[in-house]
Amino acid sequence: MKLVRPVLLNLITWSLVLLISFPLLWMIVTSLKPQTELFRIPPTWVPETVTFEHYWRLLSETPFLRYFRNSVVLASTTTVFVVGLGTLGAYSLVRFRYRGRETLAMLVLFTYLLPSVVLIIPLYLMMVSLGLSNTLFSLILAHTTFALPYALWLLRSFMEGIPVDLENAALVDGASRMGAFRDVIFPQLLPGIISTALFTFILSWNEYLYALVLVNSDAVSPLTTGVMSMLISAFNIEWSLLMAASVMMSLPLIVVFAFLQSYLTSGFGAGGVKG
Amino acid sequence: MANVIFKDVHKRFGSFVALEKLDLDIHDGEFVALLGPSGCGKSTTLRMLAGLEFPTSGEIRIGDRVINDLAPGKRDIAMVFQSYALYPHMTVGENIAYPLKKRGIKGKARAEAVQKAAELLQLEALLDRKPKQLSGGQQQRVALGRALVRDPQVFLLDEPLSNLDAKLRSYMRAELIELHARLGKTMVYVTHDQLEAMTMANRIAVMHGGRVQQFDTPDAIYNRPANRFVAGFIGTPPMNQIDGTAEGDHIVISGHRIPFNRADFVDSLADGPVVLGVRPEFVAIGSGDGLPATVRLAENTGHETIVTLELPDQTRISARVEAARKLDVGQKVALRFDPAAIHLFEASENGTRLNLDETPAAVIPMRAK
Structure with missing residues (x-):
């Protein structure tokens, strides 16, 4: 009787894990199969012959690396922008008292609630009038606009968990406001900053819609739209290349996740329990 | 000279009057307690002295310097917070060294000063620990160490003992009295605990409703209370x-x-x-x-x-x-x-005392120091 509960729990857990990880596993398996094995019925669960041919083709014959570089630049710069602005904004919202502070915070959140489809046309027109259309920078700005509100709220709740006395102590001990921020607030805020950075990076890395609308030149396309237009046409999908590309697109995220997942979960919990 | 003078200081937060016509003259080397119930303005007074709040009007001086608009770090003060406010990511040694670091004191001079403070407070064995690994009493001593390491003119203490248990509190009380005697520095101590004020301070400023009700020696506060509030606040049970x-x-x-x-x-x-x-x-x-x-x-x-x-x-x-x-x-x-x-x-709500003090009320031995 005592065994039923753990067995049942394990069963449910593992079937969930399998369900979630199956597409990932299938992606990896498919990317390693030779063309001849791809559409065989019944499918082979483990490739009979393992080949890295698709990866080689992807890297040598397609502009994949260029897209990859664009995505890295896009996601990293967006992250730097969002974390920088978000930290300063959250500091202001938590530490200073001024008229309309709460309204401002609510308005910021309100922009986050709007569906991006609503914002995309005005944003596009703005980019055109700024002469930024079809540049990577326009995407960086666009991603910043939709990642910043959430980042601000996330960092705000982290910031609220840092006792104001810590900063006061640093001020009395002879630090300037910037010095107190650097020496005392920043180290305390680091988990919040890391999880915000992760969140932003992932959002920007996976973003598709803005990239599709704001950028149409192959030279500045990020991975999402680049790979899509390169491998998927109306008549044909290059499955093997697509799977290889997908694996390589996921790799940075998986690596980052593996190292920093504890920060990420603490970030998602920060709104509920201040710590 | 490190006397502290509040001259006609007012402090308002919006329409709320936190302090009204505050006049205090704290002598060099004196231990003064600001005593009162919560919301009486005692912490605001201390925070203005620290530079964490600024007076709406009036003048605050340390020695012959007007410090109204001076940044906290430039006032030559040190403060011990109720929460201790130890920097969690720094070791005990780094915590104590921080004020020196911020004043550009380097190398051997810094290490020696930290060592001296640690010895004074028996913290030598703990210098490499993080604050989280310390007991409440130890954290308290680290906070003190951080305050006295750079030899400031004035010490500010904001209810430093209120987070300790009763036994440790009375021990630390004695420690603080000794420390004051040894350092001879001006100390301003905020508390809502009359026992702390009565036993430690040379003079007590009893505060209520943003005003100083009486500023005098513990003896006078107890035996010659200025008004009904002081009489009803001091003593257990009160008058x-x-x-x-x-x-x-x-x-x-x-x-x-x-x-x-x-x-x-x-x-x-x-x-x-x-x-x-x-x-x-x-x-x-x-x-x-x-x-x-x-x-x-x-x-x-x-x-x-x-x-x-x-x-x-x-x-x-x-x-x-x-x-x-x-x-x-x-x-x-x-x-x-x-x-x-x-x-x-x-007979009014906070009526003034009508005794002539040339004939003091029966003086009783209530303070056992």
């Missing part, structure tokens, strides 16, 4: 305050006439309503002639008994008697007050 009427040489309470010596009081004391104040230790419980009362409660603390008595008009007062004294609840008794220990106050 009894009984509504009465002055009639010639007597105070009439519930029809009972209590004699008093009119020469001991100000000339303006007229016949009419007054408040009679008497400390519980000067309420004698007997039988026969006296103010009639009923025993409502007797609390034996071991070395004394605090008796709660009800007067005919339902007023409750307390008396302090020896522990062996046997009193039953409901027992009818007669009270007599030591005439030399009688205080009279104006």
Whole structure:
């Protein structure tokens, strides 16, 4: 009787894990199969012959690396922008008292609630009038606009968990406001900053819609739209290349996740329990 | 010279008046306690001295420098916070060294100063620990260490003992008194605990409603309270305050006439309503002639008994008697007050004391230092 509960729990857990990880596993398996094995019925669960041919083709014959570089630049710069602005904004919202502070915070959140489809046309027109259309920078700005509100709220709740006395102590001990921020607030805020950075990076890395609308030149396309237009046409999908590309697109995220997942979960919990 | 002067200082937060006409002159090397209930303005006073708040008007000086607009770090003060505010990511040693680091003191000089402070507070063995690994008392000592490492002119302490348990609190109280004697520095100490203020301070500023009610020695605060608030705030239990009427040489309470010596009081004391104040230790419980009362409660603390008595008009007062004294609840008794220990106050809500202080009230040995 005592065994039923753990067995049942394990069963449910593992079937969930399998369900979630199956597409990932299938992606990896498919990317390693030779063309001849791809559409065989019944499918082979483990490739009979393992080949890295698709990866080689992807890297040598397609502009994949260029897209990859664009995505890295896009996601990293967006992250730097969002974390920088978000930290300063959250500091202001938590530490200073001024008229309309709460309204401002609510308005910021309100922009986050709007569906991006609503914002995309005005944003596009703005980019055109700024002469930024079809540049990577326009995407960086666009991603910043939709990642910043959430980042601000996330960092705000982290910031609220840092006792104001810590900063006061640093001020009395002879630090300037910037010095107190650097020496005392920043180290305390680091988990919040890391999880915000992760969140932003992932959002920007996976973003598709803005990239599709704001950028149409192959030279500045990020991975999402680049790979899509390169491998998927109306008549044909290059499955093997697509799977290889997908694996390589996921790799940075998986690596980052593996190292920093504890920060990420603490970030998602920060709104509920201040710590 | 590190005397601290508040001159006509006002502080408002929006429409809320936190401090009104604050005048304090704290001498060099003095230990002053700011004492009062929460919301009385004592912490605001300290924070203005620290530079964490700025006065709405008035002048604050340390020595001969006006420090109104000076940044906290430039005031040559050190502060111990109620929460200790130790930097969690730094070791004890780094915490203590931080104020020196911020003042550009490097290398050997810094290490020596940290070592000296650590020795003074017996923290040598803990220098490599993080604050989280320390007990409350140890954290408290680290906070003190961080304050005294750079030899500031004035120490500010914001309820530093309130997070400690009772035993550790009385130990740290003694430590702080010794530390003050050894350093000889000006210390301003905020507390809501009258025992801390009475035992540690050279002078106490009793605050209430954003105003200093009395600024004097613990002895004077206890024996010659300036007004009804101070009388009712200091002492455990505090001074009894009984509504009465002055009639010639007597105070009439519930029809009972209590004699008093009119020469001991100000000339303006007229016949009419007054408040009679008497400390519980000067309420004698007997039988026969006296103010009639009923025993409502007797609390034996071991070395004394605090008796709660009800007067005919339902007023409750307390008396302090020896522990062996046997009193039953409901027992009818007669009270007599030591005439030399009688205080009279104006009958208004926070009435001023009307005694002439050339003839101090009976001085009793209440402070055992």
